[in-house]
Amino acid sequence: MRIDRLQKEYEIQVRWIAFPLHPETPEEGLPLEELFAGRNIDINKARERLRQVARELNLPLGDRKMTFNSRLAQELGKWAESKGAGDKFHRAVFSAYFVEGLNIGKVDELVRLSKSLGLPEEEAREVLKSRRYKGEVDSDWNYCYAQGITAVPTFAIDHQKAVGFQPYEALEQLLKMKGIKKRI
Structure with missing residues (x-):
């Protein structure tokens, strides 16, 4: 991934x-056609663009037809971060969602995913049941609203942003513009 290289x-x-990505999506998910109904979006063109980016980055990508609510996955991600496994968890969720087409809005699916990463199964279930990290995710969502972040991925430094799938060079230019130094 580009972020790894950076x-x-x-x-x-x-x-x-x-990020509040379609928070209105019900737990059982929605077909993409239903999610984008009435919007001026060519789903096939958007899918092809996503496939193209995945090929460029040598990332696996399934042929998903559904979207699922990511709120609980985000809350569990905050917990995984507190355990030092945030990056690993986020990548596993992306794979579950974009490659396998799994419903990341389901508690059992998220607990299974956590367990596969070596995280404590019962603690993961308790975190989801109690909504222990709800406030942290609410805070992130409020930050996104306040900063005018409307799409993912968004790469931000201070108030400068690169939105969407950007070439490595565009992200690198943002770093240079902000005076971020290369590692020696």
Whole structure:
């Protein structure tokens, strides 16, 4: 991933921020056609663009037809971060969602995913049941609203942003513009 390369080459620290991606999506999910109904979006063109980016980055990508509510995955991600496994968890969720087409809005699916990463199964279930990290995700969502962040991925430094799938060079230019130094 581009962010991995940037972290290797530049003195940056990545912080994942939860984004309110279609929070109205019900737990059982929605077909993409239904999600985008009435909007001026060519779903097939958007899918092809996503496939193209995945090929460029050598990332696996399934042929998903559904979207699922990511709120609980975001809350569990905050917990995984507190356990030092945030990056690993986020990548596993992306794979579950974009490659396998799994419903990341289901508690049992998220607990299974956590367990597969070596995280404590019962603690994961308790975190989801109690909504222990709800406030942290709410805070992230409020930050996104306040900063005018409307799409993912968004790479931000101070008030400068690169929105959407950007070429490595565009992200690198943002770092240079902000005076971020290369690692020695």
